[in-house]
Amino acid sequence: MITDLTLAYQGGQPALDKFHITVPEHSIYTVIGPSGCGKSSLLRAIAGLIKDYQGDIQFNGKSVHEKATLIGLVPQNYGLLPWRTIQANIRVALRIAHPDKADRERQEQQIRHWLEAMGIAELADRYPLSLSGGQQQRVAIARAFALLPTIMLLDEPFSALDALTREKIQQLFLENWLTHPTTTLFVTHDVEEAILLGQKIMVMSSGKGETLEVIDNPLFYQKYEDKRESDEFFQQTKRIRKVMQEKW
Ligand SMILES: Nc1ncnc2c1ncn2[C@@H]1O[C@H](COP(=O)(O)OP(=O)(O)OP(=O)(O)O)[C@@H](O)[C@H]1O
Numbered sequence: 715m716i717t718d719l720t721l722a723y724q725g726g727q728p729a730l731d732k733f734h735i736t737v738p739e740h741s742i743y744t745v746i747g748p749s750g751c752g753k754s755s756l757l758r759a760i761a762g763l764i765k766d767y768q769g770d771i772q773f774n775g776k777s778v779h780e781k782a783t784l785i786g787l788v789p790q791n792y793g794l795l796p797w798r799t800i801q802a803n804i805r806v807a808l809r810i811a812h813p814d815k816a817d818r819e820r821q822e823q824q825i826r827h828w829l830e831a832m833g834i835a836e837l838a839d840r841y842p843l844s845l846s847g848g849q850q851q852r853v854a855i856a857r858a859f860a861l862l863p864t865i866m867l868l869d870e871p872f873s874a875l876d877a878l879t880r881e882k883i884q885q886l887f888l889e890n891w892l893t894h895p896t897t898t899l900f901v902t903h904d905v906e907e908a909i910l911l912g913q914k915i916m917v918m919s920s921g922k923g924e925t926l927e928v929i930d931n932p933l934f935y936q937k938y939e940d941k942r943e944s945d946e947f948f949q950q951t952k953r954i955r956k957v958m959q960e961k962w
């Protein structure tokens with residue numbers, strides 16, 4: 715639950731102004747809004763990367779920044795350490811989040827599993843800067859999945875993927891989410907992706923992101939392969955575009 719979140723960068727206008735949203739535990743909301751409206755700032759504040767804000771960000775009645783709440787973030791710029799290999803990048807994150815040595819064997823399995831699932835197992839020993847944008851993006855997704863966080867924040871995580879890879883990873887993402895329904899905020903610029911992956915769709919408006927509309931998305935519960943084809947999908951796309959036109 716987020717109440718009255720106001721966030722301004724040094725010397726600038728507020729990026730968010732008295733922003734409110736409640737995301738129920740174990741649900742997934744997609745977030746769509748014009749460039750510069752404050753989507754990344756919102757995720758960064760929840761993740762604790764921006765500490766200088768007014769208002770409250772709570773999870774289960776406590777500040778979200780208490781240690782017990784593990785937050786997995788896939789940042790818009792991937793957030794990989796350039797001086798570590800791909801597998802070391804994931805390993806470092808897992809060891810910080812789960813320092814117990816008894817977990818290590820399972821962690822190694824998770825690293826292998828997710829690198830394979832993302833189709834980048836053969837890149838495990840390469841360094842981030844020698845990878846394409848889409849490959850780096852998949853490393854960041856693998857890292858977030860392997861982490862098994864309490865809250866998952868994804869900032870346009872599939873934006874650099876080609877259409878086919880994107881569909882494959884969207885499906886994989888949904889399957890994984892249904893097995894581990896982590897409380898999730900998923901930022902996207904793509905209306906179709908917002909409908910495919912969100913139980914609800916938050917539309918933020920330009921200008922400080924202070925107003926928004928939360929749209930129900932019954933389509934979420936249909937099978938992935940059936941969704942795109944259905945008439946409701948088309949209707950929902952139209953509905954969201956209309957809200958966007960009114961707000962942007
Ligand atoms: N580090 C920063 N310093 C100063 N201003 C910033 C900084 N980061 C973002 N802003 C400003 O805050 C506002 C919101 O930016 P933010 O990155 O949250 O937008 P966004 O909705 O994620 O946009 P996009 O869709 O382009 O990623 C913008 O006006 C931006 O210029």
Ligand SMILES: [Mg+2]
Pocket residue numbers: 753754755790869
């Ligand atoms: Mg952004």
